[in-house]
Amino acid sequence: MKKYYRSPLPFQGQKRNFSKEFKQALKSFPSNATYVDLFGGSGLLSHTIKQHYTDAKVVFNDYDNYTKRLKxxxxxxxxxxxxxxxxxxxxxxxxxxxxxxxxx
Known part of the structure; x- marks a missing residue:
């Protein structure tokens, strides 16, 4: 799976500016937990969680239908x-x- 460090499409409020801190904080949480990305946007944080913890369950809010924009x-x-x-x-x-x- 390709690793993304920024969204392929720009997104208002993109969280990539603190992805380094997010990865560090993620280390203190369990690898088999359920993570909820309430403000999913581009899905960058959800993607980061799955890269770090492949067994984690990630619930991604795609209210803005970002996946359709990617298509x-x-x-x-x-x-x-x-x-x-x-x-x-x-x-x-x-x-x-x-x-x-x-x-x-």
Missing amino acids: NMEKTNKLISDLRDICSAEGKKSKFHSLLRIKF
Whole structure:
């Protein structure tokens, strides 16, 4: 299984900034426990738990249907690329320029 250290898609409030501390804290909890990721977002913490404790049960809240967004990532990236092309004529001072520099 591939290890992720950040989400393949940006997510508001992403928890990757404290993943190092999370891994350290995780060591003080049992390997066969049930973990609940209430604010799952991208699933990064759930993924980290399963990487650290393969026998743990992880309940992941996907209220925002992040898995559906992942399935559509290729279409999303194509759309962003098309928007970059369309907006490039606007120049670097365009409101769109800063938004379109984001890599998804």
